[in-house]
Amino acid sequence: MPNRLAERIAALDWSSLEHTLDERGYAQTPILLDEDQCEELIGTYEEEERFRSTIDMARYRFGSGEYKYYQAPLQDLLQQLREGLYPGLAGTANRWLARLGHEPVYPASLPEFLGRCHAQGQSRSTPLILKYGAGGYNCLHQDLYGDVFFPFQAVFALNRHGTDYTGGEFLLVEQRPRAQSRGHAITLAQGAALLFPTNHRPVAGSRGYYKTTLRHGVSTVASGTRFSLGIIFHDAK
Ligand SMILES: O=C(O)CCC(=O)C(=O)O
Ligand SMILES: [Fe+2]
Numbered sequence: 001m002p003n004r005l006a007e008r009i010a011a012l013d014w015s016s017l018e019h020t021l022d023e024r025g026y027a028q029t030p031i032l033l034d035e036d037q038c039e040e041l042i043g044t045y046e047e048e049e050r051f052r053s054t055i056d057m058a059r060y061r062f063g064s065g066e067y068k069y070y071q072a073p074l075q076d077l078l079q080q081l082r083e084g085l086y087p088g089l090a091g092t093a094n095r096w097l098a099r100l101g102h103e104p105v106y107p108a109s110l111p112e113f114l115g116r117c118h119a120q121g122q123s124r125s126t127p128l129i130l131k132y133g134a135g136g137y138n139c140l141h142q143d144l145y146g147d148v149f150f151p152f153q154a155v156f157a158l159n160r161h162g163t164d165y166t167g168g169e170f171l172l173v174e175q176r177p178r179a180q181s182r183g184h185a186i187t188l189a190q191g192a193a194l195l196f197p198t199n200h201r202p203v204a205g206s207r208g209y210y211k212t213t214l215r216h217g218v219s220t221v222a223s224g225t226r227f228s229l230g231i232i233f234h235d236a237k
Contacts, residue, residue, distance in 0.1 A: 005077065008032050009084035014091070017195065021092050021152075025203075025214065026172055026184070026196040029154075033191035037077060038158045042227050045129055050075070052125065063139045063217070065132035067230075072125040081154070081193075082127060082231050086110040089152040089195065089233075096151065099202040099209040106150070110233065113150065117235040122146040126232040129158075130218075132168060133225050138218035140173055142199055145236030153198050155216075157188035158227040165224030172196055175213040176203075185219065193231075 012029060020027035033041070044050050051068040058064050070078060087108055094104035107113050117123065126145060132138070143153060155170060169185040176182065188194055196216060202209035218226070 003080075004034070005032065005037065005080055006084070009080065012088065014088040017088065018092050018095075021195065022095075025174065025201045025212075026186075026194060028186075028188060029193045029195065031189055031191040032081070032193060033077075033156060033158075035190065038156075038191050038227075041077065041129065041229055042158050044070075044075075045131060045227070057136075057138065061139070062141065063132075063137045065130060065136035065138060065218075065221075067128050067130040069128045070125055074125065074127060078127050078229075078231070081156075082233065083110045085154055085193070085195070085231065086113065086150075086233055089150070093151045096202050100211060113233065114235060117146070117148050120146060120148050122148055122235045122237050124236040126230075126234065126236050128230045128232070130228045130230065131225065132165075132218065132221045134165075134221055134223050136168070136218075136226065137220045140171065140215040140217040142215055143230075143232050144199060145232070145234060148234055149198055150233035151198050151200070152195055153233065154193045154195050154231040155188075156193045156229040156231070157190050158229055159225070160190045161187045161226075165221050165226040167220050167222030168226040169219045170194060170228075171217045171219055173215050173217075174201075175215070177210060177212070198232075 052071040054068045090106040093106045172184040174182045
């Protein structure tokens, strides 16, 4: 059987994604995971041996809901997504560094980048699946798990907004220097990903680029159950 996920990843229009990332800071991909693949991933949720840890978000006051970090080695689907999305994002990560006056630091491939994480003692796998029931939410946060971090991450909607759940919009809040913050509420199609900055982004100002700080979260799920998949590229301490 042809590997359709690999084809869909290979067919991504990076010049358009890069343009959108540069202009808006975040970009949605077309549908990369079909319904069966989304269901397969949701199905892993109860298979405890696949995970290295389970977090009850209320316990840490992260929100209300639960998430689980997949144990390495990742299943093919997750490995393909993580490796396949990395190179296009690394180009933008390096371009953004240049805009802020820094040298490029992100290597071209995920294995090289993970090698750096591991050399810094960050070797715990970070891709995760999240589940929120009615009333669930995720407080605004950043996912930095050590000194080495990749400046983009991806989140996939695994089920259908409006059908499987209502509410539960993805939230991205951009804190501008000496100005009020701007919020974006985003609903993703099942199987599509949002690519967004983990930490900062450069914005064009009248005297060159300045840096804004981004945080993300999820608004309250009004009804149903919402599942999502987070692809974080750096490993954790
Ligand atoms: O459930 C969501 O959409 C947010 C997930 C999240 O915080 C992440 O992937 O880092
Ligand atoms: Fe997150």
